[in-house]
Amino acid sequence: MKFFVDTADVSEIGDLAATGLLDGVTTNPSLIMKAGRPMAEVVAEICRLVDGPVSAEVAATDFDGMLAEARKLAEIAENIAIKVPLTWDGLKACRTLSGEGRMVNVTLCFNANQALLAGRAGATFISPFIGRLDDIGIDGMELIGEIRTIYDNYDHIETQILAASIRSPNHVKTAAMIGADVATVPPAVLKGLVKHPLTDKGLDAFLADWKKTGQSIL
Ligand code: E4P
Numbered sequence: 001m002k003f004f005v006d007t008a009d010v011s012e013i014g015d016l017a018a019t020g021l022l023d024g025v026t027t028n029p030s031l032i033m034k035a036g037r038p039m040a041e042v043v044a045e046i047c048r049l050v051d052g053p054v055s056a057e058v059a060a061t062d063f064d065g066m067l068a069e070a071r072k073l074a075e076i077a078e079n080i081a082i083k084v085p086l087t088w089d090g091l092k093a094c095r096t097l098s099g100e101g102r103m104v105n106v107t108l109c110f111n112a113n114q115a116l117l118a119g120r121a122g123a124t125f126i127s128p129f130i131g132r133l134d135d136i137g138i139d140g141m142e143l144i145g146e147i148r149t150i151y152d153n154y155d156h157i158e159t160q161i162l163a164a165s166i167r168s169p170n171h172v173k174t175a176a177m178i179g180a181d182v183a184t185v186p187p188a189v190l191k192g193l194v195k196h197p198l199t200d201k202g203l204d205a206f207l208a209d210w211k212k213t214g215q216s217i218l
Contacts, residue, residue: 001176004052004184006164008035010045012187017049024052026127026164026184028083028107029059040076047077053124055105057083058093066093074102081105081124086114091121098122105162112146119150119157125182129165130175140165141174148179169193 002023005016008031016022025046032039043056056076058069066089070082081103084090094104098121105125106118110133118126128147130140144163151157160181166172169192175183185193 001180002052002182003190004055004162004182005190006031006166006184006186008032008042008046009187010035010042010049013046013049016187016190022050022052023182024054024081024184025050026055026083026105026162028055028057043073043080044076047079051079053081053103053105054079055081055083055107055125057107058085061085061087061089063089063092066090067096070097070102083107083127086110086118091117094118094121094123098124107164109147110143112143112150115143115147115159115161116150119154119159123159125160125162127162127164127184130163130171131165131167133165134167141171141178144175144178144180 003021004024004026005013005022006026008027013025035042043054047054056073058066060066060069066084073082074080082097083105084093086106086108090106094106097104103124105127106123107127109115109126109128115126115128128143133140133143144161147161151159162182162184163175163180164184166183166185166189169189172183172185172193
């Protein structure tokens, strides 16, 4: 499974990119608002830090407006993936943009039929929002499984499942077990994946015993 980070915080992205484990970045209008800087400037900086797809979301809701914005966003860098909402106009824009060879991330997916439509529209990524479904008492992970089953039934659908709205390490693990292609993870959750108290305890014990040997490897 590939890892994207779900943030527009350039310094966090820089730190994570340095691990070599970052395959891409997703942003959305709320994350851009949080960054408090002009979108074009932030997104351009992110694209310089990460080689993989960087999702930048359109704000227009009509087909022509989405296309105009998408083309402007695509000028920022080669690795821009245009993010469009899962609406009829968004699907039409997805079909047009993917026909032009652009990467498209169809966002705000909350059921399997929506994902099927995005697959048919030639989306590069479909973003099912796990956490937001969990929030309203629907098992978000079940949706990941449904989409995996549907996409695996049809060779002509090449859309990657980008598990989004991830809130915990458990979401990451379960999405990987089900076979999501990508998880876009908030920085704190991504950093938390490495943690286990027994790892820390074991390392402390090994280091204490090593000290007692009086040896040095170098
Ligand atoms: C995905 O691309 C979205 O930016 C994101 O995962 C939304 O997550 P949230 O529900 O935590 O806002």
